Amino acid sequence: MLILLSPAKNVNEERAAGRAATTPRFLDEAEEIVSVARHWSDDEISQIMKVSSALAKLNRERFSSWSRGGECAAGLLFDGDVYKELELSTFDAQALDLASRRLRLLSGLYGLLRPTDGVQAYRMEMGRRCPGHPAGTLYKFWGTKIARAIADDARAIKTNIVLNLASEEYSKAVDPAALDDLTVISPRFEEERGGTRRVIGVSAKRARGAMARWVLHSDASEAGDLHGFDVGGYVFDSEASVENRPVFVRG
Template sequence: MIALLSPAKTLDFERALPPLDVTTPHFAEEACSLAKSAANLSQKKLAELMHISPRLAKLNAERFRDFPDLPERPALFAFAGDVYTGFEVDTLDEAGVAFAQDHVRMLSGLYGLLRPLDAIRPYRLEMGTRWAPRHKKLTDWWGDRIADLLRTQLAQDEAKVVLNLASQEYYAAVAGKLGDARVIDVEFREPGPDGPRFVSFNAKRARGMMARWMCEHHIIKVDDMRGFDSDGYRFDADESDANRWRFMRA
């Protein structure tokens, strides 16, 4: 089983790291190529493409310009958005991190597909960006490469199951391209005045908590993931089917 996560816009390259055996991203050369092409974009163009402020456009223009010389950090310890707040990697033991390396993957606009200990440099390039070298959008540039790699990694798992905890924007890079793999889409809801409701911030944190729960308990059978119970969530059998699972928060 492989759990798929989206990356984060927010990064942390400052906090201390435990001793780690860092790995190299499979698409490291592609990332450098994309960064080199993006370095030709003006700050104004970056602001328009990414819908960001001039300050952030300047920061990311500098990142693309200096990309080969930027510091590196394992992806799971570099991403710091809501999903990774929920994952809390800093409190996960060494065995849990090793399990994550084998069973968690992060989709990335720049790096394609990342293992938790793959070394990345600071960047911002969302999968939904409508720009890419010689293509109209980034998903077209990646084509089938990300899905091909993921299928290869799934081939090592007899069950060939993907627990999809990624956003629609990122999952679009592999949607419909995973062959005979079983994909389980997970959604998180909580009580509201008009019935179950989706709260983006809480759902993002829950995605990270579920991936962390899997690694903490070394879950290898996907049906055991129905036991996820962090932060008051419970599996809602009545609102779920075989490949779409709903978890309700108490």
């Protein structure tokens, strides 16, 4: 199966620098977005991205200095809850090669990334507006390109299953109609607290990263293989699950 993850807002440039081994496929598109973003002022970036003035200044500087030759490996650059559980830095060469073939990171700026793709530090969340570009939003800008690339990558590894571990914001960037005959499986991670079961945001993010790592290390390939996921105390709940929406719960 091909695994999808969202990027993270926090980055670790020192860890990722010089570790890139492959080139993003959508560099032309990334350059087009940056060419527009370079005209945004600090105040505009603050409003578009909902960030502080300090972070707006940082991102304006990043757009100003952006180039196509990124040297940071995408999978090592992102540093949020998902990636702390994925722990890509602990993968040996063989495991990293497998991740390069089976793991894809959705990106507002780069579209779709392999974990080994060379990027520069950036912040460009998929759900934001893109003023100054005719598309108006990143969803419209990317259209079906991301989904078509996912379909191509799934065919390349001879699978018809996509394991969607991305957030809702990023999942919306994948047009289902452009996925051909692929089956998309989107797990749900719940916790039971005081007799009530619900999704806890931070815990779910960690579970998504842990499942991505587990799938890669266990070489799970079929939908039924996911039922064995038990990292962090989660267990598969067959009664709560529906087709292509497996539910995992922990107390």
